[in-house]
Amino acid sequence: MDRLRAFEVFVTVVSRGGFARAADALDTSPANVTRYINELETHLGTRLLNRTSRTLSLTEGGETLYARCKAILDDVAETEGLVSSASVEPRGRLRINAPVSFGILYLAPLWPGFMQKHPGIELDVGLIDRVVDIVDEGYDLAIRISRAGSTSHAARKLATSQNILCASPAYLARSGVPATPAALAGHRCIGYTYSTTGDDWQLTDSRGKPHPVRVDCHMHTNNGDTARAAALAGEGVIWQPTFLIGRDLREGKLVRVLPDYRLPDIDILALYPSRRHLSASVRVMIDFLVDAFSGVPPWDRNDAS
Secondary structure (H helix, E strand, O other): OOHHHHHHHHHHHHHHOOHHHHHHHHOOOHHHHHHHHHHHHHHHOOOOEEEOOOOEEEOHHHHHHHHHHHHHHHHHHHHHHHHHHOOOOOOEEEEEEEOHHHHHHHHHHHHHHHHHHOOOEEEEEEEOOOOOOOOOOOOOEEEEEEEOOOOOOEEEEEEEEOEEEEEOHHHHHHHOOOOOHHHHHHOEEEEEOOOOOOOEEEEEOOOOOEEEEEOEEEEEEOOHHHHHHHHHOOOOEEEEEHHHHHHHHHOOOOEEOOOOOEOOOEEEEEEEOOOOOOOHHHHHHHHHHHHHOOOOOHHHOOOOO
8 A cells, every 4th residue: 555645545535524525636437536635544443534425524533633644744735836936936916915004014124135036926915914725715825924833824933922912001090000900891992893802801910810801982993003002092901012112112112011921922914825735935935035034023123114
C-alpha cells in the first residue's frame, strides 16, 4: 500500500464529504477510493469512518488521523513548492486583504520595498475591518488580527500585540481612575463592534484568574482609529492593541487603566487558503512579511514613530 497516497485519499474523502466526490477530485474511481480506505483501516487495525448510505463521519481514531495526515500532506506540498518555486521568478497579480488601521500604519510603508524587490508582482491591496472569506472573495493572502491561537486556517504568525485598557488624562481626572475591573461598570466606555465578547470585557489578574465585567458602552465602532480618537477626546475608556495606541501611551496622551490586569493578546497572522499549491508570489510575500516583523515589533520599540 502506498501510504502517502492512502493518506491523500482519506483526507480528500473527509474534506469532500464522500467517496464519489473524493474520486472526482482525485480523478479516479469510487472503487479505488474504497480500496484505499479499506486497506488503510486494515493496516491500522481500526475503523476510521462511520459510513451509511447517507452520512459520513469520523471515528475518534479517524479524527486523530485526519488532523495528522492533513498536516503531513500540507508539509509535503509546502516542501515541493519551496523547491519548485526557488527557480521561478514570482509574477502576476497578488490580492491581499488587511484591516484598515494596521494596513495603513504598518503595511503601506512596506509595499514600495516589496515591489522593488519583486517587480514582476502586481499588488492589489484591499483594506477592510470585517473578516473576509479568503476563498470566496478571491484573496491570495489576508492579514488577520486574531486572538492568540484562535484560527484554524493555514497561517504564519508575524507578531503579537497586547490589548491595553486606557483613557485620556482629562477623562480620568474628571471621572476618576478605576481601581478594580468591577469599577469599569461605572465608567463611560467605547466598544469595538467586532469584539467576540461584545460589552463583556475579559480581564485576568497576574495569577490568571478571570475578572469579566459588563461595561456600559455609550459608543460602538468597527474601527480602532475611531475608538482611539474618541478616547483622546476624553470620551471614555477603550481597549485597543498596542500597535494602534502604543505611541499615545508613550507620549502620555493616553494612560493605561488597570495595569495589573490583562486582556487577551492578539496575533498578527498571514492567512492563506492552503499550504498546498501555494504560489511563488504568496510564498515570497509571506517570507517578506515574516522578515519585516521579526524581533521586537515596531509598535513596541522605544524609537517607534
